[in-house]
Amino acid sequence: MTSLFSLSRITCAFDWYHAREIPIIAAFDAPASSFLNIQVNQVAKFMTDKSHQCVIIGIAGASASGKSLIASTLYRELREQVGDEHIGVIPEDSYYKDQSHLSMEERVKTNYDHPNAMDHSLLFQHLEALKSGQAIELPVYSYVEHTRTQETIRIEPKKVIILEGILLLTDARLRESMNFSIFVDTPLDICLMRRIKRDVNERGRSMDSVMAQYQKTVRPMFLQFIEPSKQYADIIVPRGGKNRIAIDILKAKISQFFE
DSSP: OHHHHHHHHHBSOOOTTTOSSOOOOOOOOOOOOOSOEEOGGGHHHHTOOSOOSSEEEEEEESTTSSHHHHHHHHHHHHHHHHOGGGEEEEEGGGGBOOOTTSOHHHHHTSOTTSGGGBOHHHHHHHHHHHHTTOOEEEEEEETTTTEEEEEEEEEOOOSEEEEEOTTGGGOHHHHHHOSEEEEEEOOHHHHHHHHHHHHHHHSOOOHHHHHHHIIIIIHHHIIIIITGGGGGOSEEEETGGGOHHHHHHHHHHHHGGGO
16 A cells, blocks of 8 residues: 555556555544535536436535545445446546646746646546547646656546546536536635645645745635636535535435446
């Protein structure tokens, strides 16, 4: 297991499909609020039929809001019921653009919280391929090198694909590809605490660099792009990845696609 955790500190593409354990990002409790908000005008879409070959479920929200915790919890618990061949997870971070042509100094200056940092066109193509029954080669992104590696991970079509990332709902093509979407609504001060712990412990960052990036790009881009995209979510989950009631409701809904 040590080698898997070492890999997860360097790349975003953790081997969800073969690991005995799923790495859980540390979470802090936030003030209590209503446990789940389903947008009234999106109920029909949320209750869509089960005839889809590949169901795409998007989980968006601020950086360190608890998206990965919800995704990994849903994946781990549903995998025990249906097996690896029927459910998978794709992190949006895998689709950061290739920057191998740039110097390290230039890569560090990239605004990774802006939609332009993402290769959403490739992600959209991959989602469409999975929905049509074709396998894809998932890119592997290195947080240390700030670019993609030469490796890819082959992902076979699944009955359910859980897609998680900060900017998913900013792209209309991705929104249309999803059967339903979730926005994890966590206060920014809680997100900042989680981000510091995650980036320092798992990604080899210094606290100063984390804070500088947060002030320069993370918070401004959240206010400009991510928070406004919440309006497109079918379901809004407050209190992050430890909202057990919301997770159980989501599990019950997703389980219907396996019937």
